[in-house]
Amino acid sequence: MSDAMRAETVSLTGHQGDQIEGYLAQPLGGxxxxxxxxxxxxxxxxxxxxxxxxxxxxxGYLAICPNLYYREAPGESPDDAxxxxxxxxxxxxxxxxxxxxxxxxxxxxxxxSNGKVATIGYCSGGRQSFLAACSLNLDAAVDCYGAFVVAPxxxxxxLKVSPIVNLAEHLSCPLLGLFGxxxxxxxxxxxxxxxxxxxxxxxPYEFHSYEGAGHAFFASDRPSYRPQAANEGWQRIWxxxxxxxxxx
Amino acid sequence: xxxxxxTTLPIEGSGKGAQGWFPVTDATVYFDHPVHASPAHTLxxxxxxxxxxxxxRVAMExxxxxxxxxxxxxxxxxxxxxxxxxxxxxxxx
Numbered sequence: 001m002s003d004a005m006r007a008e009t010v011s012l013t014g015h016q017g018d019q020i021e022g023y024l025a026q027p028l029g030g031x032x033x034x035x036x037x038x039x040x041x042x043x044x045x046x047x048x049x050x051x052x053x054x055x056x057x058x059x060g061y062l063a064i065c066p067n068l069y070y071r072e073a074p075g076e077s078p079d080d081a082x083x084x085x086x087x088x089x090x091x092x093x094x095x096x097x098x099x100x101x102x103x104x105x106x107x108x109x110x111x112x113s114n115g116k117v118a119t120i121g122y123c124s125g126g127r128q129s130f131l132a133a134c135s136l137n138l139d140a141a142v143d144c145y146g147a148f149v150v151a152p153x154x155x156x157x158x159l160k161v162s163p164i165v166n167l168a169e170h171l172s173c174p175l176l177g178l179f180g181x182x183x184x185x186x187x188x189x190x191x192x193x194x195x196x197x198x199x200x201x202x203x204p205y206e207f208h209s210y211e212g213a214g215h216a217f218f219a220s221d222r223p224s225y226r227p228q229a230a231n232e233g234w235q236r237i238w239x240x241x242x243x244x245x246x247x248x
Numbered sequence: 249x250x251x252x253x254x255t256t257l258p259i260e261g262s263g264k265g266a267q268g269w270f271p272v273t274d275a276t277v278y279f280d281h282p283v284h285a286s287p288a289h290t291l292x293x294x295x296x297x298x299x300x301x302x303x304x305r306v307a308m309e310x311x312x313x314x315x316x317x318x319x320x321x322x323x324x325x326x327x328x329x330x331x332x333x334x335x336x337x338x339x340x341x
Contacts, residue, residue: 087294
């Protein structure tokens with residue numbers, strides 16, 4: 001199997017026909033394959049998220065990370081864009097669903113797509129991955145320590161978002177949840193409440209919480225990085241996508 | 249963890265960013281992951297002028313101890329200034 005890939009910024013038509021950009025990484029020369037929408041964390045469309053996007057392509061998937069802050073800060077550096085998005089209260093849920101839905105359609109329309117698409121998101125993107133999976137027709141979704149699915153943001157928080165656990169009954173696909181047992185956002189109690197909601201709704205899910213890990217344990221460029229939890233988490237992701245994105 | 253604690257306030261003054269000096273109109277103060285500093289969490293301050301675009305920003309990521317020392321130094325400096333100088337009318341002299 002070839003290990004060649006192509007990675008580049010592409011123009012996308014997002015929510016309500018708005019032009020946005022995304023970072024597309026695709027393996028070259030292989031058979032049709034599944035797609036992954038990578039939803040970036042609150043710090044934005046940064047180098048580490050692009051690296052994650054390439055990682056999915058290196059493992060054989062079509063992967064794309066839409067720049068969710070493009071409208072507010074076209075062409076600006078990721079940290080300036082994130083500061084503006086933070087000051088604006090984050091990305092509205094309706095717009096997020098519109099953008100991710102457009103990207104899902106884009107992936108399914110690629111010649112090298114097998115028609116299956118998943119979302120994965122980190123931090124605020126974890127909540128947004130769950131939101132997308134409850135709003136769009138997907139084949140799999142991964143929530144990496146997404147906060148405010150169950151509990152509202154604390155007083156003084158910049159994000160203008162509400163709990164969405166009530167959407168669990170609309171989940172369209174299997175959900176993989178990867179959490180840190182020492183995280184406060186979401187807390188282990190919130191993770192348990194989400195799990196109960198999925199059970200009550202009869203939805204397929206697989207949750208793993210890692211001892212010794214807090215928030216952002218996948219972030220290899222930050223002190224929160226926990227190699228053991230991250231390595232085990234990546235293994236869970238490959239197994240999960242192998243089951244739900246691959247054509248056997 | 250992300251703390252998400254954020255305070256925003258209007259301000260008046262000037263800051264120097266990547267494109268030089270510009271008037272600043274908004275401040276955001278929050279405790280969260282830094283982009284550049286080493287600690288897991290820092291006290292972050294953005295002085296911005298949204299009307300001039302996202303790039304009109306002066307950003308700081310401070311160790312909590314340093315942030316407290318800076319805050320105290322600011323307040324102490326203002327305490328020590330002759331009150332007449334803090335009167336906008338008198339300051340025009």
